[in-house]
Amino acid sequence: MSEVTQQKANPIRPDAGWKELPWGGIIPVGGTARAFKTGGWRSNRPIWDSEKCISCMTCWIYCPDMSILVEDGKMIGIDYDHCKGCGICAEVCPPRVKAITMKPEGV
Ligand code: SF4
Ligand code: SF4
Numbered sequence: 001m002s003e004v005t006q007q008k009a010n011p012i013r014p015d016a017g018w019k020e021l022p023w024g025g026i027i028p029v030g031g032t033a034r035a036f037k038t039g040g041w042r043s044n045r046p047i048w049d050s051e052k053c054i055s056c057m058t059c060w061i062y063c064p065d066m067s068i069l070v071e072d073g074k075m076i077g078i079d080y081d082h083c084k085g086c087g088i089c090a091e092v093c094p095p096r097v098k099a100i101t102m103k104p105e106g107v
Contacts, residue, residue: 012028012035014035014036014037033065033082037081037082038081038084039080039081039082039083039085041084041085042084042085042105043085043104043105044085044102045083045085045102045104045105046083046085046089046101046102047101047102048077048100049099049101050077052097052098052099053099054094054097054099055073055075057070058092058093059075059092059100061092062088062089062092063083063088064084064086064088065079065083066079066082067079067082067083085105
């Protein structure tokens with residue numbers, strides 16, 4: 001594997017304080033989302049109804065955080081560790097299916 005394609009170690013600790021972050025909020029390496037449970041930012045939560053879901057994968061295509069969990073070509077849930085609650089999945093789910101609804105966190 002070439003040096004360019006090798007995964008570099010993440011130099012930012014998940015518990016780093018703001019004074020330790022790189023200037024300008026620069027993300028110095030790729031793949032850092034694995035080390036940070038950014039779902040904690042969420043104020044609205046997508047609720048998925050497995051009974052209604054037809055596994056069309058539209059939400060998987062549009063989710064900006066790759067938080068739609070898939071197994072054997074079927075949706076199996078939502079990765080709440082990384083879902084930011086943007087609501088795109090609920091918007092793109094076919095209207096006749098409506099398998100995802102957004103709810104405020106903690107309600
Ligand atoms: S709410 Fe946004 S981030 Fe969360 S699963 Fe839906 S599309 Fe992805
Ligand atoms: S868009 Fe709706 S029906 Fe399609 S996979 Fe996602 S939740 Fe299921």
